[in-house]
Amino acid sequence: xxxxxxxxxxxxxxxxxxxxxxxxxxxxxxxxxxxxxxxxxxxxxxxxxxxxxxxxxxxxxxxxxxxxxxxxxxxxxxxxxxxxxxxxxxxxxxxxxxxxxxxxxxxxxxxxxxxxxxxxxxxxxxxxxxxxxxxxxxxxxxxxxxxxxxxxxxxxxxxxxxxxxxxxxxxxxxxxxxxxxxxxxxxxxxxxxxxxxxxxxxxxxxxxxxxxxxxxxxxxxxxxxxxxxxxxxxxxxxxxxxxxxxxxxxxxxxxxxxxxxxxxxxxxxxxxxxxxxxxxxxxxxxxxxxxxxxxxxxxxxxxxxxxxxxxxxxxxxxxxxxxxxxxxxxxxxxxxxxxxxxxxxxxxxxxxxxxxxxxxxxxxxxxxxxxxxxxxxxxxxxxxxxxxxxxxxxxxxxxxxxxxxxxxxxxxxxxxxxxxxxxxxxxxxxxxxxxxxxxxxxxxxxxxxxxxxxxxxxxxxxxxxxxxxxxxxxxxxxxxxxxxxxxxxxxxxxxxxxxxxxxxxxxxxxxxxxxxxxxxxxxxxxxxxxxxxxxxxxxxxxxxxxxxxxxxxxxxxxxxxxxxxxxxxxxxxxxxxxxxxxxxxxxxxxxxxxxxxxxxxxxxxxxxxxxxxxxxxxxxxxxxxxxxxxxxxxxxxxxxxxxxxxxxxxxxxxxxxxxxxxxxxxxxxxx
Numbered sequence: 001x002x003x004x005x006x007x008x009x010x011x012x013x014x015x016x017x018x019x020x021x022x023x024x025x026x027x028x029x030x031x032x033x034x035x036x037x038x039x040x041x042x043x044x045x046x047x048x049x050x051x052x053x054x055x056x057x058x059x060x061x062x063x064x065x066x067x068x069x070x071x072x073x074x075x076x077x078x079x080x081x082x083x084x085x086x087x088x089x090x091x092x093x094x095x096x097x098x099x100x101x102x103x104x105x106x107x108x109x110x111x112x113x114x115x116x117x118x119x120x121x122x123x124x125x126x127x128x129x130x131x132x133x134x135x136x137x138x139x140x141x142x143x144x145x146x147x148x149x150x151x152x153x154x155x156x157x158x159x160x161x162x163x164x165x166x167x168x169x170x171x172x173x174x175x176x177x178x179x180x181x182x183x184x185x186x187x188x189x190x191x192x193x194x195x196x197x198x199x200x201x202x203x204x205x206x207x208x209x210x211x212x213x214x215x216x217x218x219x220x221x222x223x224x225x226x227x228x229x230x231x232x233x234x235x236x237x238x239x240x241x242x243x244x245x246x247x248x249x250x251x252x253x254x255x256x257x258x259x260x261x262x263x264x265x266x267x268x269x270x271x272x273x274x275x276x277x278x279x280x281x282x283x284x285x286x287x288x289x290x291x292x293x294x295x296x297x298x299x300x301x302x303x304x305x306x307x308x309x310x311x312x313x314x315x316x317x318x319x320x321x322x323x324x325x326x327x328x329x330x331x332x333x334x335x336x337x338x339x340x341x342x343x344x345x346x347x348x349x350x351x352x353x354x355x356x357x358x359x360x361x362x363x364x365x366x367x368x369x370x371x372x373x374x375x376x377x378x379x380x381x382x383x384x385x386x387x388x389x390x391x392x393x394x395x396x397x398x399x400x401x402x403x404x405x406x407x408x409x410x411x412x413x414x415x416x417x418x419x420x421x422x423x424x425x426x427x428x429x430x431x432x433x434x435x436x437x438x439x440x441x442x443x444x445x446x447x448x449x450x451x452x453x454x455x456x457x458x459x460x461x462x463x464x465x466x467x468x469x470x471x472x473x474x475x476x477x478x479x480x481x482x483x484x485x486x487x488x489x490x491x492x493x494x495x496x497x498x499x500x501x502x503x504x505x506x507x508x509x510x511x512x513x514x515x516x517x518x519x520x521x522x523x524x525x526x527x528x529x530x531x532x533x534x535x536x537x538x539x540x541x542x543x544x545x546x547x548x549x550x551x552x553x554x555x556x557x558x559x560x561x562x563x564x565x566x567x568x569x570x571x572x573x574x575x576x577x578x579x580x581x582x583x584x585x586x587x588x589x590x591x592x593x594x595x596x597x598x599x600x601x602x603x604x605x606x607x608x609x610x611x612x613x614x615x616x617x618x619x620x621x622x623x624x625x626x627x628x629x630x631x632x633x634x635x636x637x638x639x640x641x642x643x644x645x646x647x648x649x650x651x652x653x654x655x656x657x658x659x660x661x662x663x664x665x666x667x668x669x670x671x
């Protein structure tokens with residue numbers, strides 16, 4: 001299997017030059033990407049079913065050792081979701097990127113190859129190589145877009161990518177220790193201890209957490225996702241953020257060792273909780289559909305991080321079954337989120353392509369013009385809202401079960417923390433559901449708000465296949481969480497140190513002994529019977545056929561002739577829909593503001609309500625960096641006034657410092 005995966009990686013690398021070809025270069029690139037992604041799916045399922053594969057030594061690498069590849073349960077799980085997302089995004093790009101310029105085609109297979117190499121790495125150097133290739137290729141896809149906003153987003157994204165590399169490189173070095181063994185087997189045999197372990201956890205959370213979008217390093221997601229092509233946005237949100245969480249799970253939970261204290265998983269639990277709350281709240285306020293989906297990604301990444309962090313806490317408390325439950329919740333939600341968020345991003349891309357806008361206030365009524373896209377988007381929105389029996393519910397339900405079972409673990413402070421995280425997780429899930437209702441309702445229901453919306457058409461047959469396939473997978477994952485967790489038992493074991501989720505079978509998952517087992521198939525049967533009974537009752541009470549009439553407009557007068565789509569005041573706006581939550585929660589968290597502009601007495605001008613919000617965390621992060629940049633610029637200017645003797649003195653001093661550093665490293669590495 002590992003050899004086959006290496007050939008798929010090589011094939012993706014060979015696809016990159018084809019992107020520069022004229023004519024059929026785009027179809028070759030995206031067709032090859034679809035084939036490679038399908039191969040990832042097949043080999044990932046085989047790896048989960050058959051167990052860990054052998055380590056493969058590649059004939060290339062740094063001077064000290066070759067690159068090594070391997071496929072174990074954890075990497076196979078994330079490779080599965082990468083393959084599924086890659087197939088769907090490739091089908092979308094096959095239609096909409098057929099005439100894309102080379103600057104958008106060449107980085108695409110490199111992006112897929114970088115993510116796959118990160119997942120298949122069996123040593124620290126290969127993992128860093130794949131992670132940085134993924135970052136640079138995705139930056140190239142962003143930088144290929146035209147416009148000042150796109151270039152600014154690419155610069156911001158590159159800054160976060162370089163910051164992540166600056167943190168992950170020393171983290172891997174500390175994990176390797178004085179022996180310098182960069183293989184995962186060597187790192188696993190000598191896990192970090194004491195203050196070194198704390199530094200490793202901090203560096204991993206900063207480096208990979210910034211790529212995943214964990215608060216407070218989430219500021220690039222709502223800026224970069226909207227400016228990228230829709231299939232790239234879907235890949236970044238559905239797959240790339242999960243690859244970053246894989247790096248967290250691999251370095252901090254797998255290679256970090258099972259003997260860490262209770263506090264080892266607390267930072268990940270806290271950051272996940274903050275991300276879930278802030279991302280869900282921002283999603284209820286955004287007026288751009290792709291920005292809204294990017295904020296929803298922050299929320300769901302927070303849920304996954306909560307599952308991983310709680311698993312580390314429970315593993316340290318020697319509660320293996322509960323640790324496996326929390327790890328299974330994180331892994332199951334990672335797969336579900338990859339599917340439904342890819343579905344929503346591709347549906348948003350179809351809406352933008354056909355209706356001409358991403359802004360919610362310029363859409364509406366698209367359920368008539370784009371019925372299949374509306375139906376598939378409804379499946380994705382319902383899954384994102386954690387409605388059973390779809391994919392989003394199973395992972396969040398398992399997470400809440402683990403949180404409710406863990407509130408008596410550890411000291412009183414830890415118990416209070418877990419209880420607070422439980423409440424915040426429930427609130428975040430409710431806010432996420434409100435955001436999805438707002439997104440789908442304003443996009444597809446009501447009346448068209450612009451003439452372009454009236455002329456929208458449904459998706460191309462190939463894109464329909466991608467959307468329908470994702471909707472079917474979202475449903476299947478929701479119906480078979482027990483079977484998936486049984487298949488993913490090796491991945492659960494890598495994170496939790498326990499064989500698998502207790503009482504997980506084909507139709508059942510969760511602690512049924514306490515009366516809270518989740519049986520999705522039984523739930524579907526009961527809901528279907530209730531729906532059939534309700535329809536029969538309504539038909540019995542109302543034997544006459546249904547009649548259509550004008551929609552009630554809230555008491556407004558009929559619109560004038562120059563408003564053929566109706567008076568905008570009779571439909572809820574995106575800002576108006578979000579106003580209650582903005583007033584309740586937006587002030588302390590998002591610096592929300594509202595101001596009423598009243599005309600002077602006697603003026604016929606109308607009063608105006610100005611409202612808005614901004615995320616205060618990104619400016620708070622960038623402000624010190626800007627000040628540091630200015631100080632470094634001033635210091636650099638002073639260097640111009642130095643004499644030749646002073647320049648030579650600086651060079652000599654730097655040489656002495658390097659020799660001292662080399663001598664210290666040599667003494668530390670000596671036996």
